[in-house]
Amino acid sequence: MTVSSSVLLPPHRLLPAGDAAVTVEFGSTIDPLLHARVQALDAALAALAPVGLVECVPTYRSLLVVFDPGRTSHAAMADAITAALAQPVAATTQGRRLAVPAVYGGAAGEDLPALAEARGLTEEDVVRIHTGGVYLVYMIGFIPGFTYLGGLDPRLHTPRRVSPRLTTPKGSVAIGGQQTGINPIDMPSGWHLIGRTPLTVFDPERSQRPFLFAAGDELQFEVIDQATFDALASDPLAVPRDLGPVQAGSRGG
Amino acid sequence: MRALVCLDPGPLATIQDRGRFGLQRFGVTPAGPMDRLGFEAAVALAGGTDHAIELTLMGGVWTVEGGPVRIAVAPAVSVRHGAQPIAPLTTVTLQPGERLTISGLPVRGYLAVEGGFDIAPVLGSRAQHLRSKLGWPGRALAAGDRLPLAGPPPHPGERCLPPDAAALHDGAIRVVLGPQDDHFTAAGIATLLSATFQVTVEADRMGYRLDGPAVEHAGDYNLVSDGITIGSIQVPGNGRPIILLADRQSTGGYPKIATVIGPDLGLLARKKPGDPVRFRAISLADAEGEAQRFATRLARLADAVGPAGDSWDRSSERLLALSLIDGVVSASR
Numbered sequence: 001m002t003v004s005s006s007v008l009l010p011p012h013r014l015l016p017a018g019d020a021a022v023t024v025e026f027g028s029t030i031d032p033l034l035h036a037r038v039q040a041l042d043a044a045l046a047a048l049a050p051v052g053l054v055e056c057v058p059t060y061r062s063l064l065v066v067f068d069p070g071r072t073s074h075a076a077m078a079d080a081i082t083a084a085l086a087q088p089v090a091a092t093t094q095g096r097r098l099a100v101p102a103v104y105g106g107a108a109g110e111d112l113p114a115l116a117e118a119r120g121l122t123e124e125d126v127v128r129i130h131t132g133g134v135y136l137v138y139m140i141g142f143i144p145g146f147t148y149l150g151g152l153d154p155r156l157h158t159p160r161r162v163s164p165r166l167t168t169p170k171g172s173v174a175i176g177g178q179q180t181g182i183n184p185i186d187m188p189s190g191w192h193l194i195g196r197t198p199l200t201v202f203d204p205e206r207s208q209r210p211f212l213f214a215a216g217d218e219l220q221f222e223v224i225d226q227a228t229f230d231a232l233a234s235d236p237l238a239v240p241r242d243l244g245p246v247q248a249g250s251r252g253g
Numbered sequence: 254m255r256a257l258v259c260l261d262p263g264p265l266a267t268i269q270d271r272g273r274f275g276l277q278r279f280g281v282t283p284a285g286p287m288d289r290l291g292f293e294a295a296v297a298l299a300g301g302t303d304h305a306i307e308l309t310l311m312g313g314v315w316t317v318e319g320g321p322v323r324i325a326v327a328p329a330v331s332v333r334h335g336a337q338p339i340a341p342l343t344t345v346t347l348q349p350g351e352r353l354t355i356s357g358l359p360v361r362g363y364l365a366v367e368g369g370f371d372i373a374p375v376l377g378s379r380a381q382h383l384r385s386k387l388g389w390p391g392r393a394l395a396a397g398d399r400l401p402l403a404g405p406p407p408h409p410g411e412r413c414l415p416p417d418a419a420a421l422h423d424g425a426i427r428v429v430l431g432p433q434d435d436h437f438t439a440a441g442i443a444t445l446l447s448a449t450f451q452v453t454v455e456a457d458r459m460g461y462r463l464d465g466p467a468v469e470h471a472g473d474y475n476l477v478s479d480g481i482t483i484g485s486i487q488v489p490g491n492g493r494p495i496i497l498l499a500d501r502q503s504t505g506g507y508p509k510i511a512t513v514i515g516p517d518l519g520l521l522a523r524k525k526p527g528d529p530v531r532f533r534a535i536s537l538a539d540a541e542g543e544a545q546r547f548a549t550r551l552a553r554l555a556d557a558v559g560p561a562g563d564s565w566d567r568s569s570e571r572l573l574a575l576s577l578i579d580g581v582v583s584a585s586r
Contacts, residue, residue, distance in 0.1 A: 015432035016537050018512030019544040021482040023432040030477055057277045057480035059504055064480025066277070069515065070548030073541055140280045141478065141504030144385050148478070148504075184280075185385075202279075204375050204387060211279045 009037070012085070014078055019069045020054075022077055025062040030150060034061050035138055039216045043094050044084035050077065058215040059139045060148070095216030095246035097134070100182070100197050101224040101232060102173050104130075108196035108229075115158055115175065115192045126194065127223060129153045130173075135180065135219045140211070145184030145202030147213050152180045164190030171196045173221065195221075198233035199240060212239060218246050255319040255406065256399040257366060260352065263313035266394040267458075268370070269363075269499075270304040273378035273387065277480070277503045281387070284380035287458060287499050287522035288361050289515075290551065291328040294419040295363035297554040298325030298344055298412055302369035304379045306394065308362045310525075312355025315364070317347045318399070323367035323407035324353060328419035328523075331357035342414040343561050346407055359523040368404020382500055384459070411561040418557060421520055425533035428486065428511040429540045433476070436508035437488070441469035445486070445510055450494065450530045458500040461521060463530060467492025468510065478506040484513035486532075496521060514540045516547035 015023040024041060027034040035058075042058045045065065052072025057064040067077055104127045105112040116123045135149040152175065160176045165188060168174070172183040176191030183189065184201040201212050213219065220243070224232075232238045259266070269292065272285030286292035286307060295305045300323075312330065326332050329341035333354045339345045344367075347353055355362065372379060372389045381388035390398065434442060450465035474490045481487070485497045487507040496513060497505075498521065511534065513521065524530065535543070 016429055016512075017432045017480075017482045017509070018429050018484050019514045019537075019540040021512075023479065025432075025479070028477060055275045055277055057503060059479040060477045062479045064277075064482060066274075066482060069541055069544035074537055139478070139504060140278060142280060142502055144276075144280045144387070146280050210376060215278060 012037075014081065016074060017064065021064060021066045022074060022081075023062050023064050024081055027061050030060050030138065032136060032150070035136065035216075038063050039095065040087075041081070041084055042215075044087040045080065047087075048080055048084050050080035052076070053080070057139075059141070095137075095214070095218060097218045097220065097243040097246055098213065099241040099243055100173075100199065100219050100221050101228065101240070102195040102197045102221050103224060103226060103229045104173075104195035109173065109194040111161075111174075111192035112194045115156075115194060118158060119155060121155065126156065129156055130175075130180065130194065131221045131223060133180075133220070135221075137213050137215050137217045137219065139215050140213065143184060143187065145211050145213070147181055147201075147219070149180055149219065152178055154178075156180070158192055160190040161192065164188055168193060169196065170200070171198065173197060196229075197221075198224075198229045199238055200236070203236065206236065209239065216246065255317065255322065255402040257322055257324075257370070257402060258316045258318055259394050259396055259398040259400070260314040260316055261396055262394045262398075263308055263311040263355075265307075265309040266313060267307050267381040267383065268304060268372070268379055268388060268394070268400075269307045269381065270379045272499075273376055273380050273382070276376060280503055281376065281385070282382050282500055282503055283483075284378075284382040284388070284458075285499050286363065288328070288363070288519040290421060290519050290547075291359075291361065291419050291522075292363045293551045293554050294327035294342065294414055295325050295365040297558050298327060298342060298414055299323065299365035299369075300367045300412075301555060302365055302367070304369055305363040305365035306400075308355060308358060308364060310358055310360060312358055312362055312364065315347070315353045315355075316349075316351060317402075318349050320402075320406045321346050321348050322402055323347075323411075325365045325367075325412075326355055327363055327365075327414070328359055329416055330355060330359070330362050340413065340561070341416050342418055344411045344413070346409075346411065360525050361522050366402060367407050368402060371401040371403040384500065412558050413561040414554070414557055418554065421517075421523070423520075425531040426517045426520055427514045427535045427540070427543065428484075428532050429514060429537055430511045430534055431509075432512070433508040434510050436471055436474070436476075437510050438469045438471050441471070441488075441492075442510065444468050445494065446532055446534055448531075450532075452524050452526050452528045452530060454526045456524075456526055458498060460495050460497045460501055461524070461530075463494045463496070465493070468494055470508065474508055476506045476508055478504045481505050481509070482512060484515065484518055485509045486511045486513065498522075514543055516543050 174191035272283035450463040455462040
């Protein structure tokens with residue numbers, strides 16, 4: 001986001017969500033520029049740490065600000081939000097670009113052949129296109145650690161399975177509709193399984209880093225072989241390779 | 254080692270504290286008690302622990318091994334110590350081999366023990382969220398479970414709260430319109446605020462699905478997902494409201510017409526399938542005033558706890574400490 005563009009930004013709206021929360025809405029669409037504003041406000045409010053702030057929930061297009069109504073008020077939170085929005089947007093977001101290792105196809109991605117055929121591609125094409133993408137973590141929700149990723153190449157958009165599976169393994173890399181994602185735990189899913197990462201996306205026992213990803217990070221998948229998968233899978237502290245900070249403005253509009 | 258032993262958990266028993274906050278950005282639901290006033294009454298009676306067992310419908314049967322335990326149950330329910338009934342909102346000390354039987358819950362109740370349980374927090378909280386298996390023991394409590402007791406064994410002397418210390422008003426559930434009331438027609442909002450809805454059988458810690466007249470959307474009912482707070486009333490395409498509660502998902506994509514105020518969430522926790530639900534909109538300023546009064550009421554519960562006995566039971570100071578009159582008047586306004 002450049003400074004010159006900020007004067008053209010549409011105004012945000014403060015939408016009360018009961019006595020203990022307010023939604024700061026920047027727009028209604030999935031858009032990296034909207035999301036950058038959500039991230040900037042989230043970081044600025046965290047730095048400001050107004051009295052009574054409980055937590056913030058960044059989403060595609062808004063920031064939910066949760067507070068303790070016994071210690072603060074909507075008026076005081078609105079003032080804090082205004083002050084946070086007035087902070088200059090940092091040159092970099094707090095996000096990191098992270099490399100996620102994955103084995104594609106075979107037992108790890110049993111739907112890869114069918115998905116490739118449905119898209120008129122070879123399996124190698126699917127892997128090349130999927131690993132060539134940069135996926136923005138717009139938000140995490142639904143279950144602990146489940147990333148809502150943007151940036152899937154339209155050539156890989158594939159309607160969900162007619163019949164969802166009752167369980168799919170932890171670490172599955174999958175495609176559903178216009179999205180791709182990673183299973184943080186064994187879970188039901190109607191998405192097509194194309195691969196698997198040996199990383200444990202969410203582990204409450206991994207005290208230093210229970211969650212590998214945060215909203216605002218960018219993920220890139222990289223192909224590994226089975227031996228590397230096995231080695232990483234047996235290491236409970238395995239984390240993605242850090243490729244450096246996400247550059248603000250690097251995202252396509 | 255002293256331990257509370259579950260002989261029968263009833264339909265659903267989980268450990269709850271005030272909630273696992275700070276991690277909703279990672280998709281972690283806070284969980285916590287469905288009925289905050291009932292929870293706070295139980296933990297205040299138990300002497301100030303920060304966690305309790307949330308019971309559902311039938312409170313089950315409990316015993317203790319390795320030494321005695323002092324137990325508090327709230328809100329007011331039928332508690333039997335062996336065959337002996339216990340006065341409402343009064344602690345009871347259970348000796349090894351003795352049984353406590355809890356029934357007649359207003360849907361949910363809280364069993365707190367003096368000194369709390371010696372169980373480790375997960376991600377900073379002991380609240381159980383069953384769907385994500387967070388919080389010891391990673392599943393609903395079951396017959397045969399042993400919950401290790403922390404702290405020293407109890408000294409003699411039971412405690413009590415005034416019988417109506419955990420009472421809530423029985424009027425319409427108060428809401429603040431928004432955050433997405435602009436996604437509904439004027440007729441849709443009027444339906445929400447005038448109709449009598451019923452709690453359906455799809456009513457659990459995650460949310461309550463209501464039956465009743467359809468609430469009309471102004472346009473598209475699929476939104477790009479955003480954050481959900483406790484008490485959010487979302488309306489999917491069929492027009493039937495869903496109130497999202499303690500175990501809700503952290504994000505969602507249906508328009509949220511209104512939000513139940515914090516002090517009235519406990520009213521929902523005390524409703525069961527078939528019960529009527531009506532809503533009344535109040536201003537944001539009034540909602541904030543109610544939230545502050547409710548916070549004060551919760552904070553004063555500890556001061557209202559006294560030794561069990563007639564003289565203290567009827568003390569006007571305790572009623573003042575509870576600010577019961579204030580609570581009743583403000584709720585009926």
